[in-house]
Amino acid sequence: MSGDELKAYRQRLRLTQAELSDLLNRRLGRSYDKPRVSRWENGRELVPADVLAVVAEEVAGRPKRARVIALANQKGGVGKTTSALNLAAGFSRLVAPERVLLIDLDPQATATIGLIAEGAVDLHRSRRTMVQAILDNVPLADVIIPAGEAVAGRPCPFALAGSHIELSETDGRREPGFEATLAEALDAVRERYAYVVIDAPPNLGMLTWMALVAAEDVIVPVRTEPYDTMGVGLILSTITKVQRRLNPALRLLGILPTQYGRRKAVDREVLEQLVTTMGDMAPVLTPVGDSAVFGHSARDGKIAALTSPQSTASVYIDIARAIHDGTALPLAAMEGV
Numbered sequence: 260m261s262g263d264e265l266k267a268y269r270q271r272l273r274l275t276q277a278e279l280s281d282l283l284n285r286r287l288g289r290s291y292d293k294p295r296v297s298r299w300e301n302g303r304e305l306v307p308a309d310v311l312a313v314v315a316e317e318v319a320g321r322p323k324r325a326r327v328i329a330l331a332n333q334k335g336g337v338g339k340t341t342s343a344l345n346l347a348a349g350f351s352r353l354v355a356p357e358r359v360l361l362i363d364l365d366p367q368a369t370a371t372i373g374l375i376a377e378g379a380v381d382l383h384r385s386r387r388t389m390v391q392a393i394l395d396n397v398p399l400a401d402v403i404i405p406a407g408e409a410v411a412g413r414p415c416p417f418a419l420a421g422s423h424i425e426l427s428e429t430d431g432r433r434e435p436g437f438e439a440t441l442a443e444a445l446d447a448v449r450e451r452y453a454y455v456v457i458d459a460p461p462n463l464g465m466l467t468w469m470a471l472v473a474a475e476d477v478i479v480p481v482r483t484e485p486y487d488t489m490g491v492g493l494i495l496s497t498i499t500k501v502q503r504r505l506n507p508a509l510r511l512l513g514i515l516p517t518q519y520g521r522r523k524a525v526d527r528e529v530l531e532q533l534v535t536t537m538g539d540m541a542p543v544l545t546p547v548g549d550s551a552v553f554g555h556s557a558r559d560g561k562i563a564a565l566t567s568p569q570s571t572a573s574v575y576i577d578i579a580r581a582i583h584d585g586t587a588l589p590l591a592a593m594e595g596v
Contacts, residue, residue, distance in 0.1 A: 261302070261306075262299050262300040262301055262302040262306065263300070263302075265299055265300055265306050265310075265311075265314065266300040267585075268314050268315070268317075268318050269296075269300075269314070269508075270475060270508050270510060271318055272314075272317055272318060272321065273475070273508050274508070275293075275507040275508070276293045276296040276297055276300070276507075277292075277293045277296075279296050279314075280292050280293055280295065280296050282313070282317070283310055283313060286313050287309055287310070287313065291310075323450065323453075324449040324450055325360070325445075325448075325449045325450075325451075325452035325453060325454055325455045326453070326454050326455070326475055326476070326582070327445065327449075327454075327455040327457065327473055327474045327475050327476070328346070328454065328455070328456050328457070328474060328475070328476045328477070328478065328512070328582070329456075329457040329459055329470040329471060329473070329474035329476070329477045329478070330342050330343045330346070330456065330457065330458055330459060330477075330478055330479075330480060331459040331467055331470060331471065331477055331478075331479060331494060331498075332459075332461065332479050332480055332481060332490075332491075332494050333461060333462050333463045333467070333490060333493055333494055333497075334461060334481070334482075334487055334490050335461035336461075336482065336487075337461075337480045337481050337482045337487055337517055337518075338480050338482060338517035338518055338547065338553075339458065339459070339461065339480045340365065340369045340370045340373070340458050341517070341553055341557075342478070342480045342515060342517065342547070342575065343361060343370055343456050343457070343458035344361070344370055344373060344374070344458075344562050344564075345553075345562055345563060345564040345572055345575035346456055346478075346564075346575050346578060346579055347359050347360075347361040347417055347454070347456040348416065348417070348562040348563075348564035348565045348575070349564050349575045349576040349577075349578065349579030349580070350417075350453070350454040350456070350579045350582075350583065351406075351416060351417045351565075352564070352565070352568075352576060352579070353579060353580060353583045354453045354454070354583070355406075356406040356407070356416060356417045356418075357405060357406040357407070357417070357418060358451075358452050358453040358454070359406070359417040359418060359452065359453065359454050359455075359456070360403065360417065360418040360419070360420065360448075360451075360452045360454070360455045360456070361374075361417060361418070361419050361420070361455075361456050361457075361458065362389065362420040362441075362455060362456070362457045362458065363389065363419070363420065363421050363422035363458050364389060364422065364426070364441070364457055364458060364459050364460060364466050364469065364470050365422055365426075365458055365459065365460040365461070365466075366422060366423070366424050366425070366426040366427035366460060366466075367422075367424070367460070368421065368422040368423055368424065368426075369458075370419075370422070370458045371388075371419065371421035371422050371423075373557055373560070374413070374415055374416070374419055374421075374560075375404075375410040375411060375413045375415065375419070375421070376411065376413055376560055377411050378410030378411030378412075378413050379421060379423070380411075381410055381411050382404070382410065382421045382423070383423045383425075387401070387402045387404070387421070388402055388420075388421045388422055388423045388426070389402065389420055389421065389422050389423075389426055390422075390423050390425045390426050390428075392420065392441075392444050393426065393429055393440055393441065393444075393469070394425075394426075394428060394429065394432070398444070398447060399420065399444040399445065399447060399448050400447060400448050402420055402421070403418050403419065403420050403448070404418065404419045404420075404421065405418055406418050413560065416562060416565060418452070426466065429464075429465050429466050429469075430464045430465045430466070432465070437465065438465060438468040438469055438472050438505060439469075439472055439473075439505070440469060441457075441469040441470065441472065441473040442469075442472050442473035442506075445473050454579075454582075457470045457473065457474060459471075463493065463494070463497050467497070468497075468501065468505070471497070471498060471501040471505075471506060471509060472501060472505045472506045472509075474506070474509060475508060475509065475510065476509070476510050476511075476512045476582075477498055477509060477510070477511055477512065478512050478513060478514075478515050478544075478578075479491065479494055479495070479498075479511070479513070479514045479515065479541070480515045480516075480517050481514055481515070481516060481517065481533070482516075482517050482518045483516045483517070483518065483519045483520070483525075483526040483529040483530055483533075483546065484518075484525075484526075484529065485525065485529060488529055488532065488533060491514065491533075491537065495511070495540060495541065498511055511540075511541045512541075512542075512544075512582075512588065513541055513542040513543065513544040513588055513590075514533060514537055514541050514542070514543050514544065515544045515546075515547065515578075516529075516530055516533060516543065516544070516546035516547065516591065517546070517547045518547070518549045519546035519547060519548050519549055520548075520549045521548065530543075530546060530591060533591070534591055542588060542590055543590065543591045544574075544578065544588055544589060544590060544591060545574050545577070545578075545589040545590060545591055545592075546574070546591055547571055547572075547574045547575070548571035548574075549571075550563075550570060550571045550572075552567045552570040552571065552572060553572070564576055574589065577589045
């Protein structure tokens with residue numbers, strides 16, 4: 260087991276380096292500390308065989324729980340909801356659709372409306388949205404629409420926890436530990452799913468913090484426009500603060516360029532700038548090309564990754580497959596810029 264593999268196992272166990280060292284000391288009667296775990300993970304020291312055995316045993320002995328991935332960016336119009344929908348669809352091609360859950364945490368409810376159209380109103384009337392899960396302490400299981408269940412005649416392609424404009428009241432709530440509400444709600448259902456995708460709102464408020472506290476991984480969609488890339492530092496700074504203060508297991512999977520026009524000089528320049536300036540902080544993933552297929556699919560109440568898998572939506576399928584298989588994520592290539 261390499262240092263990277265040890266780190267991946269630790270994150271699957273949702274342990275900090277200090278917590279892992281405490282676990283090892285209890286199991287092995289040793290006196291390991293956080294710096295030692297860090298040296299193992301950075302490859303500066305070999306991982307002892309007995310440590311490997313304990314970690315592997317812990318991973319095998321714990322119930323499999325959903326991998327939670329948040330899509331976050333404080334800038335609107337960057338393709339965040341489109342990315343969340345298509346990534347969830349990509350996972351549903353790899354596992355049973357009922358094992359994939361999309362949580363719409365955006366009060367604009369764009370993902371919810373895109374999946375079930377006018378059925379979003381029925382969800383609100385029946386008090387079956389994230390409003391109840393976050394603000395009224397209703398169990399998350401009670402608001403989830405299972406895959407295949409029809410709402411107003413529109414069946415869900417995967418499980419959905421829908422949103423409503425009243426969820427915006429979350430930012431006015433002030434109570435200790437409120438940012439952990441979603442993480443606590445998810446704990447009760449995580450064993451039901453293989454993947455949970457969270458569509459965070461386009462701001463840096465409480466709901467975005469909730470998404471980052473609940474997630475293991477975060478992907479930052481960014482449109483290849485000069486003004487859009489200027490704000491990437493803000494969301495990266497927020498992610499770093501959440502990692503340091505609230506969720507040490509959170510990992511930045513990458514920056515996902517969207518609406519990329521290969522024939523536009525400005526798009527190529529912006530992508531090159533992203534790769535050059537952000538490469539040390541986060542990998543820049545293969546860009547999602549600007550295509551009418553997304554608009555056409557949305558108009559028809561469909562998801563491009565399901566209806567047009569050979570289109571530019573294939574990027575989302577490739578990302579889902581890499582996450583599922585544990586292989587390298589598809590990255591933007593400088594020679595292609």
